[in-house]
Ligand code: HEM
Ligand SMILES: *[C@@H]1O[C@H](CO)[C@@H](O)[C@H](O)[C@H]1NC(C)=O
Ligand SMILES: *[C@@H]1O[C@H](CO)[C@@H](O)[C@H](O)[C@H]1NC(C)=O
């Protein structure tokens with residue numbers, strides 16, 4: 001039994017050494033050490049894409065006919081009829097569209113004239129492969145003998161404890177931050193909670209449906225045993241049932257518009273949008289502090305710290321310092337674009353200025369994602385051949401929705417490039433502060449003090465990232481960041 005985490009490699013090398021600032025062309029190639037990862041990810045993507053194409057074909061030719069899943073446990077046609085179309089048959093609202101309208105709707109409707117609901121907020125994630133529940137409908141998967149699967153935490157510790165080797169990436173920390181920002185643009189799975197704490201008394205595994213996926217922590221856990229914690233909060237997600245659409249097997253709904261459209265900045269429905277717009281000059285509401293512009297504050301303080309939170313188009317804007325920084329940055333960017341457009345077009349209305357600025361910002365996010373971000377993540381060649389060019393053209397018959405597999409699996413792989421620390425760097429490029437990412441969860445007020453916004457941005461820009469690797473990083477596993485019961489996370493501060 002291992003009693004202590006070995007932090008040796010981690011602390012000796014330090015998490016944040018300065019980024020080599022002079023990059024050559026070599027650096028922009030997929031990194032050598034990264035290659036096997038990229039390969040694996042590319043392979044996963046290829047498999048997903050092929051599976052997706054197959055399911056699209058399945059759409060056309062095999063609409064209602066049951067296709068036997070390879071993994072089917074309950075061989076019941078009615079239960080296993082996984083069809084992405086079911087929602088559209090049974091529950092999709094009728095949408096009326098004004099096709100003379102030049103701008104995207106906030107909720108993503110009317111993008112595709114033939115299927116105006118496709119890709120809009122509050123519609124299901126599509127599934128690339130069949131659902132796999134132990135009862136075919138909703139129950140968690142079990143081992144072949146019917147027993148619960150082993151605890152994820154137990155597997156994590158067994159496989160990865162002390163395997164940590166910190167490999168710095170030549171890409172800076174903005175790579176990670178961009179990923180999370182885009183993730184929140186296209187994907188927002190609501191957790192099913194009525195305020196119930198799934199780990200009451202720090203020990204008890206929950207029993208309600210929402211709590212049945214709570215993660216059991218072995219009593220000899222190298223970290224949690226010290227605090228007698230044997231339960232990790234992990235809450236099941238809302239299903240289409242919670243959105244008045246009973247579908248089987250369980251189907252999950254994306255609260256965000258599925259398109260890359262800046263919805264995390266603006267909101268994925270008209271109500272949120274109306275709360276964020278100033279309705280003058282096309283700008284978003286902001287506050288000025290010390291001559292710097294910031295997001296408006298939410299009417300709710302953080303329940304952990306009672307410090308203020310930012311209000312934005314996405315509920316996760318305060319999750320960590322980096323994402324909060326991005327929300328402030330894009331608020332400023334939107335308002336800057338609106339200001340510039342107004343100077344050039346003095347007769348434009350607030351509405352016109354807002355929509356044109358939003359259109360501009362959304363296009364920039366798409367551009368950066370496809371031309372800068374994806375080539376690093378997937379490799380330049382793969383992106384060039386398979387994603388951007390080649391035969392991959394817009395096809396109006398393909399449902400553009402975010403897939404369950406992408407949001408729950410593939411894109412979360414990049415959680416393993418989250419660094420443990422951020423650096424604050426002043427205008428002379430001197431590091432003035434290093435913070436632990438975990439110390440600033442749901443607590444963004446630090447950004448607004450002094451020159452911290454500029455310094456953190458400089459820090460993300462000039463600090464090497466963490467290379468994607470299968471490892472157990474004791475200081476920044478997502479579980480430690482968010483799934484500890486109650487306020488226990490403060491123990492680690
Ligand atoms: C400090 C940085 C980050 C933190 C603290 C963080 C934390 C989280 C948490 C707590 C969840 C919810 C997990 C669940 O309950 O199932 C989540 C979901 C997710 N994360 Fe991250 N994350 C970070 C960065 C990233 C990055 C860099 C990416 C990708 C490039 C990413 C992609 C995702 C995706 C796709 C989801 C699912 C979103 C949804 O559909 O609701 N995250 N993250
Ligand atoms: C989506 O937004 C449009 C206008 O922005 C609105 O008319 C419509 O009701 C919203 N929801 C749906 C499901 O269409
Ligand atoms: C954990 O439980 C043991 C036995 O009940 C107790 O002696 C110990 O003080 C507890 N430790 C903490 C940190 O609560």
Ligand SMILES: *[C@@H]1O[C@H](CO)[C@@H](O)[C@H](O)[C@H]1NC(C)=O
Pocket residue numbers: 192193194209238239241242
């Ligand atoms: C969501 O639906 C499930 C049943 O599918 C139910 O148990 C749960 O209470 C609902 N959650 C909310 C927040 O309504």
Ligand SMILES: *[C@@H]1O[C@H](CO)[C@@H](O)[C@H](O)[C@H]1NC(C)=O
Pocket residue numbers: 301306307308
């Ligand atoms: C929220 O936190 C701020 C300090 O950040 C405090 O001044 C304010 O009173 C708090 N509001 C509430 C409702 O607790």
Ligand SMILES: *[C@@H]1O[C@H](CO)[C@@H](O)[C@H](O)[C@H]1NC(C)=O
Pocket residue numbers: 030379381
């Ligand atoms: C990318 O493609 C170029 C030209 O086909 C080739 O020379 C290079 O080796 C490829 N790079 C990788 C990493 O596969």
Ligand SMILES: *[C@@H]1O[C@H](CO)[C@@H](O)[C@H](O)[C@H]1NC(C)=O
Pocket residue numbers: 426427428
């Ligand atoms: C940067 O260096 C210059 C020259 O040494 C100094 O005057 C200035 O105050 C420094 N700026 C910061 C932010 O420390």
Ligand SMILES: *[C@@H]1O[C@H](CO)[C@@H](O)[C@H](O)[C@H]1NC(C)=O
Pocket residue numbers: 434435436439475493
């Ligand atoms: C960050 O975490 C490390 C490891 O727990 C700790 O040694 C260090 O003091 C922390 N830094 C700050 C600024 O709290």
